[in-house]
Structures are given as structure tokens and as C-alpha cells.
Amino acid sequence: MRKTWLLGLGFLSISMTWALYNAFVPLFLANYLKSAAMIGFMMTIDNYFAMFLQPWIGHRSDKTRSKYGRRMPYLLIGMPLGAVFATLIPLHTGFVALVLFMVLMNLSMSIFRSPTVALMPDITPENSRTQANGIINFMGGLGSILAFGLGAPLYKQAPYLPFLCAGLVMLFSLVILKSFIKEPIALTGYGDGSSNPFQTERETRSPIRIKDQFDRTTLFILGAIFFWFVAYQGVEALFTLYGTKYIGMSDNDAAFSLTFFSLAFLAFALPSGWLGAKYGKKRIIALGVLGLFVIFGSIVFVKSVLLLRVLLVVGGLFWACININSYPWIVATGREESIGTRTGIYYFVSSLAAISSPPVLGWIIDMFGYPALFASASLGMLLAALCLIGARNDNRSAGTGAIDQAPPAIQ
Template sequence: MKKTWLLGLGFFSISLTWALYNAFVPLFLDDYLTSASMIGFMMTIDNYLALFIQPWIGYRSDKTQTRYGRRMPYLLIGMPLAAVFVTLIPWYTSLPILVVFMVLMNLSMSLFRSPTVALMPDITPERQRTKANGVINLMGGLGSVLAFGVGSSLYGIGSYLPFLGAGVVMLLSMFVLKYFIQEPQAMGYTEGAVKKPPVRIKDQLDITTYLILLAIFFWFVAYQGVEALFTLYGTKYLGMSDKAASFSLTFFSLAFLIFALPSGWLGAKYGKKRIISAGVVGLLLVFGAIIFVQSTLLLRVLLIVGGVFWACININSYPWIVSTGREESIGTRTGLYYLVSSLAAIISPPLMGLMMDMFGYRVLFIASSTGLVLAFLCLLGIRQNAAELHAEPSAPNL
């Protein structure tokens, strides 16, 4: 658990950086762009890169064998580059320079995000991974809270200060990970040793893995749509002020943060599929109830309950997809996880926005509930417990 908390610093720095990026870069873009849709498109660069780069980097990290380990080389390259480019972002002098800094920062983050996430199952026994995922998500959540709390104050002094702080935190996290986290593969590495041929991912992608990935896609479609369009729903449909609508969504995020550790414990005790299924059904009931709610107080209560159920889903989903394969494919499965979640983040907001234009604002939670129904149907198709698949893997055909 000590290593897990130390590894959480990596997630802390990633979440801190992304929160600052998402909060302040739109203000920089607004200096040059008058179209909100174009600004929104520019802010999805990371999701498009995640579709291609992160799965490939995750796969490459599975095949990497060095004296530093499989994942650490990517951190040692990507984190310093990300620290440099995130620091440079507020020093733009024109739109092309700002876009160049944004792209380079996103590329740098893509180099080490999948390997950083894959480090958790690398150093954690399977039975402890849901608890560990709860810890690192808690650390990530704290990074986001710090970004909004301290970052906004620093931004008032100088727009460059929060980004400089993020770069410093990124570098400090890299040094902590380098000197305190040693991968199991690095301990057994011998210079000049014959490298083992990697396990081919296609030999491990069975119907269980496909259904889990499909379920992940559908529940992220539900979540991403609500996260992106809730403020519009609250102001246009419920008649809330901008401040009240955005503040209401905070209840969902805080409930998720508080329940991150307990949901990991529940997944370890009762099984990942069982807790995820309960979370999907619970969130479906919450979203279904919100369709009929007009009271701000009742809405916020339901969002608190929804955040608890979302923690049950999100904290246990990554350890579950990792547990469906052998240890040699952890990086590849991490990349696949980000592939489907990023695809959902790209598709969901414009799709649900189009549906709101066609059928009215109320359709937001109807569409999100439909996504959760489809996710639950995928879960029903999974007959064998993923932990059992992991415990007795069949020999790959190399």
C-alpha cells in the first residue's frame, strides 16, 4: 500500500495538470476564437490522440525490457517533456504558437499515461487491485481539487503561475516514482539476456474482454454526456443560474471522491462484476429519477447518490479489464481501456447535444439512461468471472 500511495503521486500530477489545462486553456483560446464549438473542438485534442497513441504506447510498454523496467522509460521521457510544454502554454504570443504548445503537451502526456496506469497492476497483486485503484483515484481527485482551489488563486496573480506549478509537481512526481517504485521486471533484468517473445493480445481477446470493453464504452457515453451538458440542462430546462447548475455537479464529483476507497474495498470483497453491476443499476435508477425532478435540493441529493454508484463502476472497471488477461498484456489492456473511454468522450457530447436540439433538453438523462441499459445488457452476457479467467489462464499460442 505504501507503493500504491507513492504511485498515486503520478496520478495526482496528471489530474492536476489536466484540471488546470481544461480550466484555463479555453480562456487563452478565447483571445483568438469567437466560436464556442471551435474552442470545444480544440479542447478534445487529447481524446483524439488517446485513440491512437495510448493503445500503441501501452502495447509497446508490454514489449519493453530494460534495466529500468517496462513502464519507467516512458515516464522518464514523457514527464519531463510534459512539464516543459505545460509550463510554456501561457507564454503564447499567437494562436499558432498556442496550438503548437497544446499539441506538444498532449503528445507528451500520451507518452506516459498508459504506462503510468499500468504500473499499478504491475506492482499490485490481483486481489488488491480494486483497493489500489481506489487509492490512486482518490489522489487524482485531490489533484483536481487542488488545481481548482489553489490554481485559481495563482492564476489571479499571474496566468503562468499555475502552469509553472503543474510542471514542478510533474517533475517531483517523476523523481519520486523513479527512486521509490521499482518494477518487478527491472529487478530480474540482466544485461544481454534473451528477451522473451511478447504474448500476442489477439490470443487473449475473448468474448468476455469484448463485452467488458463494450460495457465500458456505453457507461462512459452516459457519463460523458451528462458531465459535458449538465450545465446547459440545468439552466435551459430547470431554470437554474449558471453558478447553481455548475455547483450542483460538484456534489456528484465529491461523492465519487469520498467513495473511491470504499468502492475499491467492496470490489475486492464481493467481486468486481457484482459491484459494477450494482453501480450500473443504481446509476440507471438515479438518472431515471432525475428525468422527473424539478427541485434543486432533490436533484443534488440524487447527484450525491449517483456519485457513489459511479465510484462503484469506475473504480472497479480498470482492474476488471486487466484481470481478464495475463500479466504480459497489462499495458495493452490499459491502452484498450483508454481507447474505448476516449471514443465515448468524443462521440457522446455532440451526439447528446444533437438529440437535445431535436427533442428538447429533457432527453439528456433519457439518452444517458439508455447508455446504462446497454452497458448492463453487456454485463449480463458475461458468464464467467474475470478473476477466474485470470487465475487459470490458458497457454498462449505464440
Template sequence: MKKTWLLGVGFFSISITWALYNAFIPFFLEKFITSTALIGFMMTIDNYFALFLQPWIGSRSDRTNTRFGRRMPYLLIGMPLAAVFGALIPWHTGLLTLILFMVLMNLSMSLYRSPTVALMPDITQDSKRTQANGIINFMGGVGSIIAFAGGAYLYEQHSSLPFLSASILTLICLAILLFTIKEKRDAIVYVPAEQKESVSFKAEWNRPTVFLLGAIFFWFLSYQGVEALFTLYGKNHLQLTEGEASFSLAFFSLAFVLGAIPSGLLGKRFGKKLIIAIGVIGLIFIFAAISFVDQLLPLRMLLIVGGIFWAMININSYPFIVALGKEQSIGTRTGIYYLISSLAAITSPPLMGGMIDLFGYSVLFYFASGGMVIAFLFLLGVKDKGLTKALPKQGTSTTYN
């Protein structure tokens, strides 16, 4: 568990960067673009990279074998580049340079997101992965809270300060990971690249996996659109200041942090599917209720409850996907997980933005609630019997050669 807490530092840096990106990039884009649908589309740039790069990089990291390990080389390249380009974003001189810095930062982050996530199951026994996912997402949630709360204050001082701070923290987090996580020493199960069976991308799509991925697509369709457009919703629909809108997201992230570790424990005790189902049902009602709210206090109260339900979903979904495959396919399955979530993230902001252009901002949370309903229907198709058959046998601990 000590290594899991240290690995959470990597998720901390990823979360703080993406939280700031989603909170403040729409304000930069709004200066040049009037269409909410087009702003939503521009907010999906990172997911196009995730769509094509992350499954490939995740699979490639399964076959990588260096003195730094399988995953760490990708962190050593991607994190410094992401820090540099992220810090440059607020210094854009026009729409062209803004898009250029956004693309370069997203490309850099795509190099290390899947390998960072895949490190968790690498160094964690299968029976403890849901708890471990709770811990690392707890750290990620702390990053989001700092981004939304501290970032709102820094942004009001100067728009560059949140991004500069996130870049510095990314480099510090990389140094911590490099000196505390030694893959060759810490791996629970490791098969050197030259001894590993070839992992077929197609073979990973068994029936339980397909239904679960369908559910993942639709709950991310709901969540990603809300995350990308919430600050504009708060500013233009609720008449909040930019700082108030971004700070409100800190309440959602705070609840997510508080619910992360308990959600992992509940998933282990009662089963991942049940806890995810409770979270999905809860968000159906929370998103629907937010549609009727026009005051700041009840909005933030609902966001707190929503953050707890989101923790129940998000903490258990990735270990669920990994559990349906073999140890040799962890990186590949991580890539598949990001493939589906990225498809949802590509689809959601422009789709929600287009609906907002047509019907107004009030449609945002109705749409999100509907997406959760469809996710729940897919989740019902993940049969326990199929899961039992799909679960791999536990491997024995091995070490690097």
C-alpha cells in the same frame, strides 16, 4: 500498500491536470467558437492521441527493459513535457496557438498515461489489485477536488494560475515517483523483454473482454460527455457563474474520493461485476434526475451520490480487464482499456454538443442516462463462467536480472 499510495501520486498529477483541462479549456474555446458541437470536438483532441498512441506505448512498455525499468522511462519523458505545454495553454494569443498548446500537451501526456497505469499491476499482487486501484483512484480523486475547488479560486484571480500550479505539481510528483518507486526492486512479476512471449493484440479480445469493453465504451460515453460539457451546462443552462459551475464538479470528485477505497473492498468481497452493476444502475437514475434540477443545492447533492456510484464502476473496471489476460500483457491490456475509453471520449463530446445545438442543454443528462442503460446491457453479457475460464494462473514472484 505503501508503494501503492506512492504510485497514487502519479494519478494525482494526471487527474489534477485533466480536471483543470476539462473545466477551463471550454471557456477558452468559447471565445473563438460558437458551436457547442465544435467545442465538444476540440475537447476530444487528447483522445485521438490515446486512440493511436496509448495502445502502442502500453504494448511497447511491456517490451522495454532499461535501468529505470519498463514504465519509468516514459514518465521521465512525458511528464516534464506535459508540464511545460500545460502551463503555456492560458498564454495563447489566438485560436491557432491555443490548439497548438493543447495538441502538444495532449501528445506529451499520451506518452506516460498507459505506463503509469500499468505500474499498479506491476507492483501489486492480483488478489489486491482492486483495493490498490481504489487507493490510486482515491489519490486521483483528491487531485480532481483540488483542481475543481482550488482551480476555481485561482482561475478567478488569473486564468494562468490553475495551469501553472498543475505543472509544478506534476514535476514534484515525478520526482517523488522517481525516488520512491524502483521497478527492478518492487515488481511482483516481471519477465525481462528478451525472455517474454510475444503478446498478440488480437488474442486479447476474448468473449468476456469484448462484452466488458462494450460496457466500458458506453459508460465512458456518458461520463466523458458530461465531464467535458458540464461547466458550459452550468453556465448556460443553470445560469451559474464559471466558478460555481467548475466548483460543483468538486462535489462529484469528493464523493468519488470517499467511495474509491470502499469500492475496491466491495469489489474484492462481492465481485467486481456486481459492484459495477450497482454503480451503473445508480448513475442511470442520478443522470436522469439531474435533468429535472434547476437549483444549485439539489444539483450538488445529486453529484455527490453520482460520484459514489461512479467510484463503484471506475475502481473495479480496470482490474477487471487486467484479470482477463496474462501477466505479460498488462501493458497491452492497459492500452486496450484506453483505446475503448478514448473511442467513447472522442464520440461523446461532439455528439452531445451536436444534440445540445439541436435540442438545448437539457438533453445532456438524458443522453448520459441512456448511455448507462446500454452499458448495463453489455455488462449482463459478461458471464461469470467465461470469466473463470479466462482468468490467468497466478505467477510467482521474480526479480529483474
């Protein structure tokens, strides 16, 4: 697990950068745009890259063969570029420069995000991947907390300081990953000594094609992922409006209330990974989905701030059961050689939910009032639970190419 904690540094730097981006870039945009809807649209650029670029990058990394491995070439290119453009964002001199730096940063982050995530199952035996995913999500959550805790005072001193620090952390984490993370030689070696970092392997046991990944179990899992992310993303995006307009909270109290959900998720990230390994990923995910179905449905009838926060704490625990185990499950239903491809598909579906959920749930609120937010989120979890019924358990039979052995020893 030592390598998993080191890999977690990469996720810490990614989460720190995105947390700062989401917190402060809207303030930069507000200097040029008066429409909140337009600002919100500009902030979804990353989701569009995730939908259309990350599946291709993940698929491409599966076929990459180099002396650096399958995933590392993308990190070596994307992470330095991401650090540079993130640092340049607060140094913009006008709206065009700001948008240019935003687009280039999002493009750079998309180059290495799927390969970085795919590194976890590459270097981790299948029966340990839920614990490993708990570790890297814990590190990612820690990065967000550091961004909020240290970013605000640094921003007051100078707007560029938090972004500069995030860029330096990203470069430091790249050095650590390059120095200590070695991919399995059976998956990265090609035997001909070629130094082309993007040479693709032509002699595999069968080609990895995106369309071949959509078997019955995968489709049901992706359906569940879409519906629970619709519920989660809608609540996350619209909760402060719900708290202020319906509960009567102040802006700060409403925003602070979401912290209870996030901290509970962070605290339960490691235990939920252990539970998934011990009792099965599908079973723990189902527990989380049904738990959030009840929690979101109960919040509809709650107007007490104290009780609301208690329910959010419990909801964060259930969300950890879902989010920590879902990615290892989608990877476990495919071949070892298709990890990057399936990682990209996972990001495509979750990003599609992130793009569609806020406007759809916002429209529902306009039609039926603010209580409809959590009623809709509860319905989303119910639909996710129905999708889970159609999905098989953690692995398919050996004859279908499922992962039933640990990957080769890490060199």
C-alpha cells in the same frame, strides 16, 4: 499499500495538470476563436491521442526491457516534457504557438499515461488491485480539487503560475516514483545487462498481440465501458446547459451542482475498491450501473435543485462503484504480460466514448428537448448492464491465462 500511495502522487500531478488545462485553455483559445464548437473540438485533442497513441504505447511498454523497468522509461521521457509544455501554454505569443504547445503537451502526456496506469497492477497483487485503484483515483480527485482550489487565485495573480506549479508537482512526483517504485524483477529483468531503454524481449512464452486481447469476455466488458462512459461523459459535458436552460439555475449554480457528484465519487473511491475486492468487481460494477440507471432515469422528473443535488450525490457513489473497479477488471481478464496493452485498449474505448457522446447527446437534446439528456444517459447505463450479462466474473480459469496468482515480489 505504501507504494500505491506513492504511485498516487503521479496521478495527482496528472489530474492537476489536466484540470488546469480544461479550465483555462478554453479561455486562451477564446482570444483567437469565436466559435464554441471549434473551441470544443480543440479541447478534444487529448482524446484523439488517447485513441490512437496510448494503445500503441501501452503495448510497446509490455515488450520493453531495460534496467529502469518496463514502464519507467516512458515516465522518464514523457513527464519532464509534459511539465515543460504545460508551463509554456500560458506563455504563448500567438494562436500558432498556443496550438503547438497544446499538441506537444498532449503528445508528451500520451507517452507516459498508459505506462503510469499500468504500473499499478504491475506492483500490486491481483486481489488488492481494486483497493489500489481506489487509492490512485482518490489521489487523482485530490489533484483536481487542488487545481480548482489553488489554480483560480494563482491565475488571477498571473496566468502562468498555476501551470508552473503543476509542472513542478509533476517533476517532483517523477523523482518520488523513480526513487521508490521498483517494478517486479521477473517482468523487467532480461539478464543480458543491456542498457538500451527500449529493447524488446524476444523470448517470451508467447508474443503479446493486440488482436489476441479481444476474447468474448473482454468484448462484453469493453462494450459496457463504452456505454457507461457515453452516459457519464454526456452528462458531464452538457449538465450546465441542462441546469440553466431546463432547471433555470444560474451558470455558477449549475457548475457547482456537479461538485456534489465529484465529491461523492471522491469520498467513496476507497470504500468501493474494498467492496470490489471483497464481493467481486463485476458484482459491484453491476450495482453501480443499475444504480445510475435508476438515478439518471429519476432526474428526468426532477426540477427541484435540492432534490437534484441529492440525487447527484447518490449518483457519485454509484459512479465510484463502476469507475474504481472497471480498470482492475479489464486487466484481470488478461495475462500479466499484457497489462500495458489492455490499459491502452481501455483508454481507446473510453476516449471513443468521450469524443462521440457530447455531439450525439447534444443532437438528441436538439430533437427531443433537455429531459432527453438524462433519459439517454439512463439508456446508456441499461445497455452497459446488458453487456455485463455477457461478461464472465473477475477472472477466467487458469487454463486461459488469467491472473490467478499475485505478481512476483517487488524488489
